[in-house]
Amino acid sequence: MALTIGIVGLPNAGKSTLFNALTRNTVLAANYPFATIEPNVGVVGVPEPRLATLAELYSSERIVPATVSFVDIAGIVKGASQGEGMGNAFLANIREADAICQVTRAFSDDDVTHVDGAVNPASDIETITTELVLADLQTLERAIPRLEKEARIKKEAQPKLAAWKEAYATLSDGTGIYAADLDPEPLRELFLLTAKPFIYVFNCDADQLADAALLKRMASVVAPAEAIFLDAKFESELVEMEPEEAAEFLAEAGVDEPGLDKLARVGYDTLGLQSYLTAGPKESRAWTIRKGATAPEAAGVIHTDFQKGFIKAQVVSFDDLVEFGSESAAKAAGRVRLEGKDYVMADGDVVEFRSGSATR
Ligand SMILES: Nc1ncnc2c1ncn2[C@@H]1O[C@H](COP(=O)(O)OP(=O)(O)OP(=O)(O)O)[C@@H](O)[C@H]1O
Numbered sequence: 467m468a469l470t471i472g473i474v475g476l477p478n479a480g481k482s483t484l485f486n487a488l489t490r491n492t493v494l495a496a497n498y499p500f501a502t503i504e505p506n507v508g509v510v511g512v513p514e515p516r517l518a519t520l521a522e523l524y525s526s527e528r529i530v531p532a533t534v535s536f537v538d539i540a541g542i543v544k545g546a547s548q549g550e551g552m553g554n555a556f557l558a559n560i561r562e563a564d565a566i567c568q569v570t571r572a573f574s575d576d577d578v579t580h581v582d583g584a585v586n587p588a589s590d591i592e593t594i595t596t597e598l599v600l601a602d603l604q605t606l607e608r609a610i611p612r613l614e615k616e617a618r619i620k621k622e623a624q625p626k627l628a629a630w631k632e633a634y635a636t637l638s639d640g641t642g643i644y645a646a647d648l649d650p651e652p653l654r655e656l657f658l659l660t661a662k663p664f665i666y667v668f669n670c671d672a673d674q675l676a677d678a679a680l681l682k683r684m685a686s687v688v689a690p691a692e693a694i695f696l697d698a699k700f701e702s703e704l705v706e707m708e709p710e711e712a713a714e715f716l717a718e719a720g721v722d723e724p725g726l727d728k729l730a731r732v733g734y735d736t737l738g739l740q741s742y743l744t745a746g747p748k749e750s751r752a753w754t755i756r757k758g759a760t761a762p763e764a765a766g767v768i769h770t771d772f773q774k775g776f777i778k779a780q781v782v783s784f785d786d787l788v789e790f791g792s793e794s795a796a797k798a799a800g801r802v803r804l805e806g807k808d809y810v811m812a813d814g815d816v817v818e819f820r821s822g823s824a825t826r
């Protein structure tokens with residue numbers, strides 16, 4: 467499952483700085499608006515501390531984490547739908563993303579221009595949301611006449627047309643599709659931006675991160691969606707350091723978890739995802755599945771043949787494996803189970819699939 471998250475926000479909000487931190491990359495992040503023109507795409511391993519333990523237990527040659535792709539695009543400004551700034555055509559680069567990460571500037575630094583003259587997270591979020599709503603309205607304005615023509619000849623197209631018109635009315639009121647909880651199915655082919663789940667990142671400075679009351683106020687702006695507070699500049703410096711040095715640096719700053727790990731975790735939660743693990747002498751690996759996925763569906767993430775030929779899944783929980791110290795000890799203690807095709811996967815299951823075509 468290739469998971470993709472598109473990063474949006476005003477120019478100079480810190481999107482590329484966050485992207486660099488996430489992907490350990492070095493795309494241009496600069497203190498002037500529209501530093502980014504062409505999109506940047508980076509693939510990131512999802513932090514999964516259990517993999518190192520598994521690799522030790524199984525003497526695995528390598529560790530393969532689950533991955534998420536991030537797409538960093540140009541900044542959106544007020545009036546983008548009418549061609550202001552870089553316009554909004556570049557939003558096409560994130561139309562197929564699974565989720566949108568909106569980066570909002572909270573940090574104050576006079577050297578970094580704010581396109582609207584003042585730092586105001588709530589108003590910035592409104593600007594971006596409005597521009598995404600307007601972009602979706604433009605998509606529907608182009609699509610509805612075509613479907614109307616089709617629906618005149620083909621009666622089966624009428625329910626879809628009704629759904630598209632309802633989406634248009636909702637967006638016209640200024641509400642996004644996901645926020646309005648509309649049925650996404652008839653809208654899927656339109657790739658509407660506001661139909662995607664949103665994750666909000668507030669790009670703060672160190673003082674703000676220590677101000678609990680401020681963070682609470684900002685979280686309330688986006689609730690019930692999740693808010694993540696991090697200092698993108700600090701995070702981008704952190705990833706350059708050796709692990710011990712980084713841990714020291716984090717402790718000094720009073721931060722218990724790097725913002726990036728939190729972003730991956732919240733991203734997974736928002737999208738209703740979890741991971742399961744496989745382990746052997748070759749590799750210890752994490753795989754991404756939807757919460758509630760059954761064993762055959764989980765097998766299908768490795769290979770569609772494993773899903774088709776699914777027979778059984780040998781499952782042991784990561785915690786049991788650690789408690790007993792090895793798979794054979796866990797087996798002797800009766801903690802290794804054989805599960806059938808109706809088994810619903812639990813987070814952290816360590817699995818070996820038995821299938822008609824092969825075993826993994
Ligand atoms: N938390 C922070 N504190 C202070 N400065 C920051 C912080 N995060 C980013 N910056 C600085 O803000 C400036 C803009 O950052 P960046 O280029 O990442 O923005 P952007 O959103 O990608 O902008 P654009 O849309 O123009 O590409 C950079 O100089 C960067 O170093």
Ligand SMILES: [Mg+2]
Pocket residue numbers: 481482483494495501502539540
């Ligand atoms: Mg940029």
